[in-house]
Amino acid sequence: MSEEKEVKLLDNWASAFGVRTRIALAEKGVEYEYKEENLSDKSELLLKSNPVHKKIPVLIHHDKPICESLIIVQYIDEAFPSKTPILPSDPYARAIALFWADFIDKKFYQYAIRVWRLKKGEELEETKKELVENLRTLEAELGEKKYFGGEDFGFVDIAFVPFTSWFYSFQAFDLLSVEEEFPKLAAWGKRCLERKSVAKSLPEPKKVYELFTARRKELGVE
């Protein structure tokens, strides 16, 4: 049995964090067993593999679990070094990549996950403003580069591109048009989608929209 077959991914189709790990595995050409988790009825394997956070994604390699999406992507990069690297080898370039991935998790995500859950009002306006501010920071960092790291698709692209599946919903819910307000980010997203690893890992934006719509109904937003 080849090394690759010893890889399992506990994931959920709609998880932007899971998408990161799927892209990284695809970039490295790693074959793996995909296990879809029902997040309202988590498997014993998930609870045992990630007893601290009880969250997907979890990568299991040779029966050893690795948790937290950015740590999993780093692990994949290091455990399967034969293919193109995901993180650059230069320490400073690595630190910059880690910084922007961390920014996406700490800043961008907290607003992106809340903005579509809020009813009209001050809190929504405040959240939208912060989201826009963070997108502006990310667009400025991208600048005229092809990818966040320069000429090569890499760590920050993997960290951020899963959220491009949310842009359709932002527009459909009349929150924000990334296409109009952040044309460079929109173009970068399309460029990433030309890669097989991304195209086959990202969920269909309309399916994400349906999921968000159902959740908004539950929350009484619409």
Next chain:
Amino acid sequence: MSEEKEVKLLDNWASAFGVRTRIALAEKGVEYEYKEENLSDKSELLLKSNPVHKKIPVLIHHDKPICESLIIVQYIDEAFPSKTPILPSDPYARAIALFWADFIDKKFYQYAIRVWRLKKGEELEETKKELVENLRTLEAELGEKKYFGGEDFGFVDIAFVPFTSWFYSFQAFDLLSVEEEFPKLAAWGKRCLERKSVAKSLPEPKKVYELFTARRKELGVE
């Protein structure tokens, strides 16, 4: 001029995040210029070096800034590889170290920073409970090992040991006795303090207590 002299650290004596970077620099024997920041009147250099978060610590190496304490520690490990490594070289062991450092930032810290700021009441009890729960998780992870990574002082120790300076305050404010409730963590803390790199980097617990006390007065907690 040696390479080391090209290192500056923008920091504040009381910052647990800053302490991490000081320990890492000491472990690697890197000489550097220490610049104390007044957090209520941040320097131009800090604002220019960390325009996104505007926070200390910032490491400046050959005029290039690196931000976020865990990323700085990783950078120090990679940019000064000659001395004992801080992160292990095995990908799985690295992932585990990154996971626990991330746990300290995401889980432990949010309760540790709030618990001494709260007046008596339900919120304090809830926060204390979560803090204790997280300390229990960390003590279980440490187990009978000498350091978090095993026989060698490393990344998770550097991530967590700065907070041992807060234990005295937790006890003095009648919140929690780490010594009594978590004897293994207390013993580990003392073991770490035997290292020169830690001893010279940690602030005096009583000075931290004075700072917290002043802040509690401002907040009307005492």
